[in-house]
Amino acid sequence: MIDLDNTDITGIHTPDPLRYAFKRKGGAHSGGGAVPIPASDTQMRLNQALSFSTPSAGARCLYVHVPFCRVRCTYCNFFQYASSKKMIDEYFEALVIELERKAAQPWTQAAPFHAVYIGGGTPTDLSAEQLEQLGKLIHQYFPLTPDCELTLEGRINRFGADKFESALEGGFNRFSFGIQSFDTKVRRAAKRLDDGDAAMRRIQDLVAYNSAPIVIDLLFGLPHQTLDVWQRDLDGYRESGAHGVDLYQLIDMQGLPMQQMVEVGKLPAPADTPTKATMYEMGVNYMAQHHQRRLSCNHWAKDNRERSIYNSLAKTTAEVLPLGAGAGGNVGGLQMMQMRDMAQYIDSVKAGQYPVAMLMQGTGNKALTNGIRAAFDRGVLAREALNRNAGWDCYSAAMPLFEKWQTNGLVKVSQDYLSLTLAGEFWNVKLAQNLINTVSELDKQRQAA
Template identity: 70%
Template structure:
C-alpha cells in the first residue's frame, strides 16, 4: 500500500503551499533508475550504438562542452579549469578530432539534429576564430534540420563584436548569457565580472544587431539579493531588450565556494526557501504583467524569435550526442558522462577511444520518465499522453496522488489533465520526483501481486 499522506510525496497541508509545501528543493533535476555498463564493455557498447542506423529516429540534439572559466562563480558546481590560451588551444584541437570522428558515425548521419548547444564552462572564452571554426564544423559535418537551433552559451564579459560576428559567421543563431543579476553588489559577491549597467548596455548592443535571439539567465536567492533588488533584476531584463529569460532559483549545494564563504562570515546567508518562493511568485506575475510568452515553468520569451528548442528537447526522449570533456548525453539507450579530466580526455582522443569512463543503460520505462520530467517542466500532465506511453490507465492509478496534490494546493484537476498551480510550478521538480517514485512503487506492488498469484 502506498501512503498518500506521506509529506515527501504529497507535501504538507498548509494554507501557503507555495512557500511551505515541502521543506526545501534539494536538486535541480529529476530522474529515474538505470543500470551500469561494465567498464570493459563501455567502448564496444558505444561503438555498437554509433555503428547502428536506427530504423526510426526521434528528436536528437548535439551537446558540446567547453570546460573553461576565467573565474569560478561562488554558486557554481560546473567549474573545471581556469581559462588559459595554451590549454584552450590544446583542448580545441582534441575537440575537433572528436567532433569529426563522431560526426562520421552511421548513427550520426542517419537523421538530422534539431538543436545544438555549446555549453560550459564559458564557451565564449574561445577565440573569435575558434568560434567561427566550431560553428562551420558543425554545419559541415553534421546533418542538421533547416531550422536547427545552434546555441552558444557564455558571459557578456570580453565577448566583443569580433567574437559575436565570428560566431554569427560560423552559423550560431541563438546566444544565451548567464547574467544572474544586474545588481553590481550581488554580482560581485557571486564572483560575476562587470557591473550591472555594463551588462545591460552590452546586451542592448547585441540585440541591436537583430541577427539572432539573445537570451539571459537570472538567478534568485543570491546573497544580498533582496526582493527590491530582484524586482530591479526583472526590470533589467525588459530594459536589456533580450528576447527571452530563464528564472532559476539558487539551490544550496554543500561544498561550493558560496557555502564556505557563508560559514566563514564572508557572505550573508542566501535567501531561504519561503523567500525564494516569493521571488518566484513575483517573477511569474511580472512576466504576466508585461505579456511575456511562457515556454515552461521557468522560461519566458519576448517574441517568437526565442524557441528554446534544445532546453525543451533535452527534457524529453530526445537523444543527445555528447562531445567534449564533461559532456553528458544519451545514444541508443546508453547514458554517458564523458571524463572531466583534461589529461584523460586528450589521451583518449589521441588513442582513438571514446572519453567515457562510465556508462549506464537506460532502465525500462525511460520514455515514461522522460515524459514526466518534460510534463512537469511545462506545467501540465496529460492523461491521454501518459496512458499511451504505458498502454494502460496509469493516470487513473495515480489519481490518489493527484487528488492529494490538489487538496494541498499544488495542482488543479480537470478532465484529462493535471495542471500545476503557482505553488506546483515552484515545486515542479519535487513533484516530478514524487510521481516517478510513486510509479515505481505501483509497479513493484503489481509485480508482487503477480508473483503471489
C-alpha cells in the first residue's frame, strides 16, 4: 500500500521531468532515522562502541574537520571561525590529542581504514609544518589499507609550493579544491578569493607536479552564472588539467549571506530549479562528449588516478570516525556530531572526554538504507542487492512506485534493475529518500500483516 497519489513521493507526470518532476530539491544527502541519546549517557555509549574490537564487515573512513576560513563564502553554511594563527595553533594541539586518543581505541585498531578526508572549513589554512605533521600522525597511529586514499581539501588561495610539498611529504595522495567557478564576477559575488585566471593557473601548476590527483568542485546556480558562464566553467575543467570534477548545485540559501544580499538588491537571484536542471544536463552531456569516466551522478574522472573513494563510501555505506570541532560521523550504529564551539571542544579534549555535542542511535535497517543511498548515487539499483539488504522481497513490493516513477520519466525498470534516467539522476537524492521511507513503511505493513 503506497500512496501513489502523493506527488511528493512519485513526482508529477510532465513532458519535462528533468526540470519539473518535483517542485524543488531537498537536502544534499538522504538517510535513515535516528533517536537522540541522553547527554548523560554519551561518554559511556561511545566508550562501549570504541571498545568493541571485532572488526566490522564494511568499509571505514576517517574524517578530520578543520573549521577555519579567512572569508565566509556567501553560499556557505559551514563557516565556523575566521582563520588566525593563534587559534589554529591552539586547535591543532587539541586535535592531535583527540587523534592519538581515538587511534588507541580497540575499535580503531580492529580493521584498516579505506579513506581519510581532511575537510572544513579550509584545511589548507594549516601551516606547512602542521599539514605534514597531520599526515604523518595519521599514518603512524591509524591502520590504513595499502591503497588508502588521503584527501586534503581546501582553497588554492595561499596554498603555495611549500604547503603542497609538505602535504605530499606527510602522505596525502589526493587534493580537492573548491573552485566553484572560473568566472571572476561569479567568484567575487560568492566571496571567493582570487580571480578566475589565478585559480586556473594554480590548478595547472599543481597538476604539473604529477604527484597526486587534483580534483575540483564546480557549483552551478550561483548569481551571475548564466548558461554561457557555466559552459565556460565546464571548459575550464578540461583546460585546468584536473584529474576529476564534482558538479554540485546550489541547493538552499535560507538564512545565508547570499539570501540577505539578494533581498537587499546587492546580488541577482541565483538560478531557479529548472535552470539548474538545464545546467546539470549540460554538465552530463559535456562529460560524455569528452569521454570523462563517470563515478557517480555528480562526479567524473579524467583518468584512473582519480578514484573518489571517500565520497563513494562515506556518503553511502561506510562507518566514519570523526575528529575535530564540528565533525560528524557514525560508529557501531551510533551517529554523532562533535562540538562546534571551539572553547568547548578544546576543554572537552583536554579533560579526556569525547567532544561530542549530539549522539544518536540509528534506527531501521542500516544496510538497507546505506545500500539504497549508494545505488542511487551510482544511478542503478539491483533487485538482488536491495532484497538481500532488506531480508525480504521489497523490490517486488515497491514495484508500483517504480512503475509510477517510470511513467513519470524518472527511471527505467526491469525485472532485476532500476536505472535512473537523466531526470532521475538530477533528482537522485529525492528518489533515494522516498524509497527509504517507502520501504520502511512497507516493512511495517508486512510485519503487521
